[in-house]
Amino acid sequence: MKILIVGSGGREHALGWKLKQSPLVTEIIAAPGNPGLAELGRCVAIKADDARELAAFALREQIELVVIGPEAAAAAGLADALRQVGIPCFGPTKAAAELEASKAFMKEFCVRHGVPTAEYKVFDDAIRAKAYLGDREPPFVIKADGLAAGKGVVIAETRREADAAIDEILFLRKFGTAGQRIVIEDFLPGEEASFFALCDGETAVPLVAAQDHKRAYDQDKGPNTGGMGAYSPAPIFTDAVRDQTMEQIILPTLRGMKAEGRPFVGVLFAGLMITPAGPKLIEFNVRFGDPECQTLMRRMKSDLAPVLLLAAQGQLAGAPKIVWDEQPAVTVVYAAQGYPDEPLKGSVIRGVGQANDVPNVVVFHAGTRVDSDGLLRADGGRVLNVTATGPTLLDAVNSAYEGVSRIDWPGGFCRRDIAWRALS
Ligand code: AMP
Ligand code: GLY
Numbered sequence: 001m002k003i004l005i006v007g008s009g010g011r012e013h014a015l016g017w018k019l020k021q022s023p024l025v026t027e028i029i030a031a032p033g034n035p036g037l038a039e040l041g042r043c044v045a046i047k048a049d050d051a052r053e054l055a056a057f058a059l060r061e062q063i064e065l066v067v068i069g070p071e072a073a074a075a076a077g078l079a080d081a082l083r084q085v086g087i088p089c090f091g092p093t094k095a096a097a098e099l100e101a102s103k104a105f106m107k108e109f110c111v112r113h114g115v116p117t118a119e120y121k122v123f124d125d126a127i128r129a130k131a132y133l134g135d136r137e138p139p140f141v142i143k144a145d146g147l148a149a150g151k152g153v154v155i156a157e158t159r160r161e162a163d164a165a166i167d168e169i170l171f172l173r174k175f176g177t178a179g180q181r182i183v184i185e186d187f188l189p190g191e192e193a194s195f196f197a198l199c200d201g202e203t204a205v206p207l208v209a210a211q212d213h214k215r216a217y218d219q220d221k222g223p224n225t226g227g228m229g230a231y232s233p234a235p236i237f238t239d240a241v242r243d244q245t246m247e248q249i250i251l252p253t254l255r256g257m258k259a260e261g262r263p264f265v266g267v268l269f270a271g272l273m274i275t276p277a278g279p280k281l282i283e284f285n286v287r288f289g290d291p292e293c294q295t296l297m298r299r300m301k302s303d304l305a306p307v308l309l310l311a312a313q314g315q316l317a318g319a320p321k322i323v324w325d326e327q328p329a330v331t332v333v334y335a336a337q338g339y340p341d342e343p344l345k346g347s348v349i350r351g352v353g354q355a356n357d358v359p360n361v362v363v364f365h366a367g368t369r370v371d372s373d374g375l376l377r378a379d380g381g382r383v384l385n386v387t388a389t390g391p392t393l394l395d396a397v398n399s400a401y402e403g404v405s406r407i408d409w410p411g412g413f414c415r416r417d418i419a420w421r422a423l424s
Contacts, residue, residue, distance in 0.1 A: 007069025010366030011290035022305035036365030055081035088312035113256035120185035146178025201263030209237035210292035229418035298329035347411025
């Protein structure tokens with residue numbers, strides 16, 4: 001099988017690393033890829049959201065499966081373009097990607113199909129939005145409707161902060177057209193988990209859960225990020241919670257999307273709040289989580305290639321059961337100084353090879369480049385993902401930080417408390 005992986009982050013490197021181990025896979029090509037993916041196969045300089053160019057490339061190269069990494073590629077209609085040329089694609093159509101691309105669509109969909117989520121209202125008018133807050137209690141949850149790289153959500157403790165957030169999004173257009181509308185919703189107390197299910201439009205196969213760390217600094221301080229680390233399994237996500245999540249959230253969504261003429265193919269990522277009343281949906285993503293995916297790939301024992309192909313072909317019902325390593329896995333994100341606001345690019349990174357020499361450690365590239373001088377440099381916000389497995393979560397965490405300590409990168413920082421909740 002000749003596979004094209006679309007994207008350039010740590011998630012895509014981890015998918016490539018896993019797919020490369022499949023006896024069915026003959027070649028891995030990544031677009032645009034990164035230096036980590038370049039070690040596994042070829043990288044081609046086509047942007048992830050250039051659907052036409054990617055479909056033309058896939059046709060020319062006789063690609064047998066395209067795996068979509070980032071939501072931008074799905075939202076740009078890559079799966080639709082590939083369908084036109086008859087190439088199997090693991091990832092949703094543009095219409096199905098609305099589940100992530102519009103929070104208003106997602107919330108309205110949940111109401112139509114009885115999926116448990118926080119009470120909400122949609123606004124395009126700042127005055128009405130502020131008036132709505134008038135008879136509500138803090139904290140206030142305010143979200144830009146569209147894609148904002150995980151940064152479009154404000155949890156405001158006071159009315160003043162909430163009003164400022166409304167103005168910034170609706171009026172000052174902090175997130176551009178993603179902020180033409182906002183969703184204001186009730187605050188859900190509880191602990192969060194990320195859960196993933198493979199979908200072929202009709203059938204869903206549960207994967208496992210992970211927990212992410214959204215804030216930039218230790219003790220969950222600092223600004224929201226795309227994720228500073230993850231671990232799997234998530235102790236809070238028991239088998240009972242998983243079954244509830246499948247019954248109440250994943251399966252109704254799959255049925256509803258099909259009934260509405262937007263069958264969902266790809267990985268459905270439910271961002272959940274585990275409340276005393278059961279799991280509630282915070283958000284849907286239409287792709288693997290990053291850095292959650294990296295921990296999942298370290299734990300998956302089964303061959304990933306055939307299940308992704310079966311999902312793309314609408315044949316998941318006949319898929320073999322996916323087997324997981326009981327051992328926990330953890331990802332520590334090594335980010336560039338200044339992330340998430342203004343990450344400094346270009347600083348030199350040494351010692352990735354030494355980190356990979358630590359037993360049970362695998363380093364994935366997330367935002368790196370190699371210049372003509374042969375040196376590895378930071379080229380993004382989240383730059384490296386140091387992953388580890390171990391007999392216990394603490395062993396995995398210790399190995400990951402041993403890996404981090406071998407990397408010589410003054411331009412980077414990472415959280416030192418990944419998995420604290422599960423360890424304490
Ligand atoms: P989202 O981009 O929708 O996942 O939101 C980002 C983060 O904001 C989530 O991971 C939660 O930590 C928090 N959040 C979002 N919505 C809520 C809510 N209704 N109640 C509590 N926390 C929330
Ligand atoms: N780590 C959360 C996400 O990928 O959106």
